[in-house]
Amino acid sequence: MDFEYIIVGGGAIGLACAMQLSKSSSSVLLIERHSNFGVETSSRNSEVIHAGIYYPEGTLKSKLCVAGNKSIYEWCEKNNVPVKKIGKFIVAVNKEEENELSNIRDNAHKNGASNVDFYDIQKFKIEEPNIKASSVLWSPDTGIVDSHKLMESYKNCAEENGASIAFNHTLKSILKIYEGYKLEIESGGETFEVTSEKVINSAGLNSDIVAGMVGINITENNYNLHYVKGNYFKLKSSKRNLTRHLIYPVPIKNFSGLGVHITIDMNGELKFGPDVEYLESRDQNYNVNTTLNVKFFDAISQYVIGIELEDIYADQSGIRPKLQGKGESFRDFIIKEESNLGFPGFVNLIGIESPGLTCSLEIAKMVESFFVDTSFN
Numbered sequence: 001m002d003f004e005y006i007i008v009g010g011g012a013i014g015l016a017c018a019m020q021l022s023k024s025s026s027s028v029l030l031i032e033r034h035s036n037f038g039v040e041t042s043s044r045n046s047e048v049i050h051a052g053i054y055y056p057e058g059t060l061k062s063k064l065c066v067a068g069n070k071s072i073y074e075w076c077e078k079n080n081v082p083v084k085k086i087g088k089f090i091v092a093v094n095k096e097e098e099n100e101l102s103n104i105r106d107n108a109h110k111n112g113a114s115n116v117d118f119y120d121i122q123k124f125k126i127e128e129p130n131i132k133a134s135s136v137l138w139s140p141d142t143g144i145v146d147s148h149k150l151m152e153s154y155k156n157c158a159e160e161n162g163a164s165i166a167f168n169h170t171l172k173s174i175l176k177i178y179e180g181y182k183l184e185i186e187s188g189g190e191t192f193e194v195t196s197e198k199v200i201n202s203a204g205l206n207s208d209i210v211a212g213m214v215g216i217n218i219t220e221n222n223y224n225l226h227y228v229k230g231n232y233f234k235l236k237s238s239k240r241n242l243t244r245h246l247i248y249p250v251p252i253k254n255f256s257g258l259g260v261h262i263t264i265d266m267n268g269e270l271k272f273g274p275d276v277e278y279l280e281s282r283d284q285n286y287n288v289n290t291t292l293n294v295k296f297f298d299a300i301s302q303y304v305i306g307i308e309l310e311d312i313y314a315d316q317s318g319i320r321p322k323l324q325g326k327g328e329s330f331r332d333f334i335i336k337e338e339s340n341l342g343f344p345g346f347v348n349l350i351g352i353e354s355p356g357l358t359c360s361l362e363i364a365k366m367v368e369s370f371f372v373d374t375s376f377n
């Protein structure tokens with residue numbers, strides 16, 4: 001075998017896996033089809049370190065997020081990755097939403113996000129004069145991170161451990177062979193084959209297709225992804241003092257997102273988003289339709305005071321690799337070693353949407369635990 005591990009995809013998840021697996025293996029290769037890391041979903045998100053508030057109790061999303069919240073801050077501190085624990089308010093604007101806040105708080109506590117609680121509304125009104133609310137929850141452990149620097153730190157650490165990272169390398173096909181897998185890879189117009197004992201499929205928006213390449217029936221196993229775009233609008237720099245915290249509305253029930261919220265980037269600029277737009281095709285079209293400004297303005301006007309339509313302009317977008325179809329109920333991350341399907345050593349990471357960035361280190365540890373006895377770590 002040429003390698004012990006080949007990781008497909010150089011986003012936050014693949015890079016975290018390369019870092020983690022290269023601690024105990026000197027034979028790790030990561031391939032990425034673009035000329036750099038994190039070009040797709042990992043650099044097109046809100047960069048929020050989530051606390052694990054909303055996800056159903058006992059799911060991977062809730063467990064890995066609560067653990068990831070802690071481990072990401074520790075990692076960032078150790079590796080000089082810019083991070084700010086600025087905290088988040090969830091704001092209710094009517095009686096119905098106020099009742100929902102109690103459910104959200106209870107769910108957070110069940111998940112282990114025990115610092116989430118009601119905040120004194122009078123104090124809030126003084127601290128956040130531009131935000132409308134009749135009741136608020138405060139999550140002090142929610143923060144923001146420089147996602148590029150985070151991925152760079154994973155990459156540097158993986159390379160220091162001896163892992164190889166190959167950009168401009170695209171996986172074309174995979175064949176199960178006697179002791180592992182044969183991968184057909186294309187680079188610079190040439191195609192060649194490499195073998196690996198184990199394969200980690202962290203191909204993000206392509207992860208269902210990569211699972212299909214090895215021979216897994218993705219429809220039978222419910223691995224099909226939906227592409228769900230999230231658009232962002234930015235606030236004029238002159239209005240950036242609107243708030244110093246992340247501000248989230250109460251999410252709409254059975255909605256596939258957390259509602260158009262206010263995020264702050266590491267430079268202090270304010271963004272609104274992401275919305276939820278199920279795409280018809282699998283084209284990765286990241287253009288933001290400027291006419292969405294009215295919809296965004298209406299959404300944020302529910303809880304923001306003192307901005308005009310002219311204060312916001314189209315910014316970036318990202319595409320969620322979602323397992324949950326439109327109107328369907330909650331789907332968890334798929335993080336599976338596929339021996340049961342006849343593919344030992346093949347790990348699928350599918351549907352790694354939000355809070356994937358927050359969970360990146362924990363997902364990598366879980367992948368490692370499929371192969372390495374980590375009980376002494």
Ligand SMILES: Cc1cc2nc3c(=O)[nH]c(=O)nc-3n(C[C@H](O)[C@H](O)[C@H](O)COP(=O)(O)OP(=O)(O)OC[C@H]3O[C@@H](n4cnc5c(N)ncnc54)[C@H](O)[C@@H]3O)c2cc1C
Nearest residue numbers: 009011012013033042045046048171204230318356357358
């Ligand atoms: C709008 C939006 C907002 C979000 N906000 C947050 C947030 O605030 N906090 C949070 O924790 N999470 C957030 N997320 C989720 C987070 O961004 C993702 O979970 C995470 O980035 C997924 O990383 P990944 O490595 O799995 O995927 P990606 O970053 O997409 O990486 C996959 C890589 O695989 C490569 N690839 C695909 N096919 C092949 C092939 N055949 N050969 C070689 N390479 C291939 C791609 O080029 C890509 O670089 C958000 C996501 C979106 C879309």
